Each structure stands twice: as structure tokens, then as C-alpha cells.
Amino acid sequence: MEAVADLHTHTRRSDGTLTPEELLIKAKDVGLTALAITDHDTMDGYIEAEPLAGLYGIELVPGIEVSCFENGRDFHILGYYVDPDNKIFKQHLEIFRREREKRAERIVQKLQNLHLPVHFDDVLSKAGNATIGRPHVAAVMVDAGVTETMKKAFDRYLGNGKRAYEPKPNFPVAKGIELINQSGGVAVLAHPGKDLSPHVLMSIIDSGIDGIEVVHPSHHAETQRNYREIVHNYCLLETGGSDFHGNRDYDVINFGNSTIPYALLDAMKSHVVNM
Numbered sequence: 578m579e580a581v582a583d584l585h586t587h588t589r590r591s592d593g594t595l596t597p598e599e600l601l602i603k604a605k606d607v608g609l610t611a612l613a614i615t616d617h618d619t620m621d622g623y624i625e626a627e628p629l630a631g632l633y634g635i636e637l638v639p640g641i642e643v644s645c646f647e648n649g650r651d652f653h654i655l656g657y658y659v660d661p662d663n664k665i666f667k668q669h670l671e672i673f674r675r676e677r678e679k680r681a682e683r684i685v686q687k688l689q690n691l692h693l694p695v696h697f698d699d700v701l702s703k704a705g706n707a708t709i710g711r712p713h714v715a716a717v718m719v720d721a722g723v724t725e726t727m728k729k730a731f732d733r734y735l736g737n738g739k740r741a742y743e744p745k746p747n748f749p750v751a752k753g754i755e756l757i758n759q760s761g762g763v764a765v766l767a768h769p770g771k772d773l774s775p776h777v778l779m780s781i782i783d784s785g786i787d788g789i790e791v792v793h794p795s796h797h798a799e800t801q802r803n804y805r806e807i808v809h810n811y812c813l814l815e816t817g818g819s820d821f822h823g824n825r826d827y828d829v830i831n832f833g834n835s836t837i838p839y840a841l842l843d844a845m846k847s848h849v850v851n852m
Contacts, residue, residue, distance in 0.1 A: 579838065579839075580610040580611075580838070580839035581608070581609060581610055581611075581836035581837065581838060581839060582609065582610060582611035582612065582613070582636075582638070582818075582836060582837055582838075582839055582841070582842045583604070583609055583611075583612055583613070583818045583819050583821070583832070583833075583835065583836050583837075584611075584612075584613040584615070584638060584640065584655070584657065584790075584816050584817065584818040584837065584842070585613065585615050585640075585642075585655065585767065585790065585793070585816075585817070585818025585819060585820045585821070586600060586612060586613065586614055586615060586818060586819065586820070586821040586832075587614070587615065587616050587617070587622070587642075587820075587821065587822045587823075588600050588614055588616055588622040588625075588626075589622075589705075589707055590614075590616045590619055590621040590622035590625065590706070590707050590708065591616035591617040591618070591619060591622070591642075591707055591708045591710065592617060592707070592710050592712040592713070592822060593616070593622075593821070593822045593823050593824075594822065594823030594824045595823045596625075597614060597622045597623075597625040597626035597629070598625075598626065598629050600612070600614065600622075600626070600821075601626055601629055601630055601632075601633045601635050601637075602633060603832065604633070604635050605633040605634060605635060607832055607833030608833060609635060609833065609836065610635075610636060610839050611635065611636040611637075611638055611839060611842055612630075612635050612636070612637055612638065613637075613638035613639075613640035613655075613657060613818065614626055614637070614640055615640040615641055615642040615655055615656075615818075616641065616642065616707075616708065617642050617644060617708050617710060618641070618642070618643060618644055618670060618673040618674070618677065618708050619641065619670060619673075619674070619707075619708045620639065620640075620641050620659070620661040620670070621706070621708075623637065623639050623640060623641070623661065624661055627639075638657055638658070638842070639657065639658050639659055639660075639661065639762075640655065640656065640657050640659075641655070641656045641659060641757075642654070642655050642656075642767060643655075643656055643673075643753045643756065643757065644673070644745060644748070645748050645749060645750045645752070645753040646744065646745040646746065646747055646748055647747060647748070647749045647750060649744070651745065652750050652753070652766070652767075652781075653766075653767035653768065654750060654753040654754060654757065654764050654765065654766060654767065654786075655764070655765040655766075655767045655790060655816070656756075656757035656760070656762040656763070656764055656765075657762055657763045657765065657816075657845060657849075658761060658762050658763055658845075658846075658849045659757055659760045659761060659762030660760050660761045660762070663759075663760040663761065665756075665759060665760065666756065666759075666760035669756055673708070674708060674709075676745075676746050677708055677709050677710060678701075678709055680743050680745065680746075681697070681700055681704075681709045681710070681711075681713070681714060682697050683743045684711065684714055684735065684741050684742075684743045685697045685700060685714065687740065687741040687743065688714075688718070688723075688734065688741045691734075691740060691741065693718070693721075693723050693734075694721045694722075694723070695714070695717055695718055695721055695723065696717075699717045699720070699721075700713050700714050700717050703716050703717050703720075711731070711735050712727060714730070714735060715727040715730035715731060715735055718730040718734070727824075750780075750781055750784055750786075751784040751785070754784055754785050754786055754787075755785075758785065758787075758852070761849075761852075762849075763787045763788065763814065763845055763848060763849055763852075764785070764786055764787050764788075765786070765787060765788040765789065765790055765814065765816050766781055766786050766788070766789045766790060767790045767793075768790055768793040768795055768796070768820065769789060769790070769804065770795055770796070770800070771796070771797075771799075771800045771803075778807070782811055782813070786813065787813065787814055787848065788808070788813045788814030788815060788816050788845070789804050789807065789808050789813055789814075789815065789816070790816050790817055790818070791804045791805050791808060791815045791816065791817050791837075792816075792817020792818065792835055792836070792837055793817060793818070793820060793835065794819060794820060794827050794831045794835055795820075814841070814844060814845050814848060815837070815841055815844075816837060816841065816845070817835065817836065817837040817841075818835060818836070818837070819831040819832045819833075819834070819835035819836070820835075
């Protein structure tokens with residue numbers, strides 16, 4: 578069996594549904610060689626899984642997905658081999674945590690202004706020890722009978738431009754790349770999609786991005802070919818993964834299938850050594 582890696586997954590430490598150990602078990606079951614836990618704005622999932630990975634025969638890659646926001650648009654930057662004990666990095670993660678909590682509170686206030694029975698304490702309880710986000714608000718809305726599903730909560734209230742939407746604080750992509758690199762890590766543009774303009778992509782490349790996530794469930798064959806060519810032309814790293822959360826329709830199909838050859842992970846390791 579070919580050695581393969583999934584470098585984009587989430588656990589309960591952000592907006593996934595499995596514990597870190599449950600994800601390791603699932604990774605073993607589908608035959609992964611290596612796995613990166615890339616929870617949103619936290620490395621707690623990786624830290625919890627790290628001492629357990631060897632028990633399941635999984636090579637665990639230190640990972641995170643850093644949320645960036647500039648010019649009214651979300652960008653996600655994956656960080657690999659970041660030192661979770663780096664002082665500056667930990668300080669920024671604490672800032673992210675507080676900003677996420679403030680944003681969630683503002684969203685709840687907007688929902689209450691619409692006379693909807695959603696309470697911030699319930700959102701905090703739903704998030705538990707995870708980095709709080711809109712999915713936790715959506716889950717509380719379902720519990721309260723406001724919407725039938727989390728998807729409908731986003732479609733009607735929480736999605737971009739909807740009545741209770743609250744933009745993220747501005748955090749430029751260049752800052753995200755710098756934060757990851759200064760902490761010893763490799764910065765990779767997550768799931769850029771087929772609609773990212775060449776101008777914006779070139780700006781990100783010029784900002785020092787180390788790689789592009791080529792393989793992703795949202796990238797069809799042509800999109801993958803296009804980004805693979807860009808990676809080759811600009812001497813960037815190619816990565817990929819399933820973006821597994823555990824509660825999405827495509828998770829069952831893609832976990833174990835949206836993978837990259839282990840050789841690409843070796844290339845990343847070599848890049849880290851030579852940084």
C-alpha cells in the first residue's frame with residue numbers, strides 16, 4: 578500500500594466532531610501513514626494527540642489553520658511544523674481566542690436583536706474547550722429550535738452578508754505567513770478554490786507563502802492541475818488533505834481518499850530543515 582498523508586483535518590478542539598484520539602483511530606482505520614491536525618487558531622488538538630499517535634502507528638504532523646481576513650475576504654493559512662511552545666506564537670493564539678469570543682458574543686447580540694432565543698452562555702457551553710466559532714452558534718440555534726439544521730442557520734443568519742453576520746477582525750495574510758514562519762513553521766495557502774483571482778494569488782505568493790493546498794474536496798481535477806502548475810512554476814510546496822470535520826456530507830467519502838503521496842511530506846520536511 579502506498580504511503581499517504583492527510584494534512585488538513587479538524588477535531589473537537591475547533592469545529593470538528595471527533596476527539597483527537599478518535600481521529601487518530603479513524604486515520605489508522607483508513608490506512609493513513611501521516612496526519613496533520615489543523616484546528617482553527619489552536620494547536621490544542623495536536624498537543625492532545627501527540628503522545629497518542631505512536632500507539633496507532635500514525636506519524637503526526639504539527640499543524641494549525643490560521644484565520645486571516647483582509648479586504649473583506651476570509652483566507653486560511655495552514656501552518657506545519659510550528660513550535661507550539663513558541664512564546665510569540667502562543668501570545669497570538671491567545672489574542673485569536675479572545676477575538677473569537679468577542680465576535681461570537683456580537684453575533685449572539687445580533688440574533689437577540691432579531692428576538693431569537695439564543696444565549697451566549699449556551700454558546701460557551703457548546704464550545705467547551707474548543708476555539709469558539711460560528712458553528713457553535715449554529716448548533717445552539719438548532720438546539721433552540723430557531724433552525725432545523727446548522728446549514729440553515731448559516732444560510733439564513735450567520736453566513737457572509739446575512740442578518741447576524743459579524744466580520745472577523747482584520748488580520749492580513751502576510752501577517753499570518755510571518756507568524757507561522759517566525760515560529761519555525763511552513764505556511765501554506767488553504768483551499769484557494771477556482772475563483773481566486775491571479776492578482777490576489779500573486780500577492781500571496783509575493784508575501785512569502787511556502788506552499789499551496791492543491792488537493793482538497795472543493796478542488797476538481799482541472800483546479801488541481803492549475804494549482805499544481807503554479808506550485809511547479811514558483812517552486813512552492815504542494816500539499817493536500819480532506820478538510821475532515823466529521824459532520825459534513827463529503828467527510829465519509831474524502832477521509833482516506835483526499836490524500837497526498839508521502840513524498841510530498843518529505844519535501845516539506847526538507848524545506849523546514851533548510852529554512
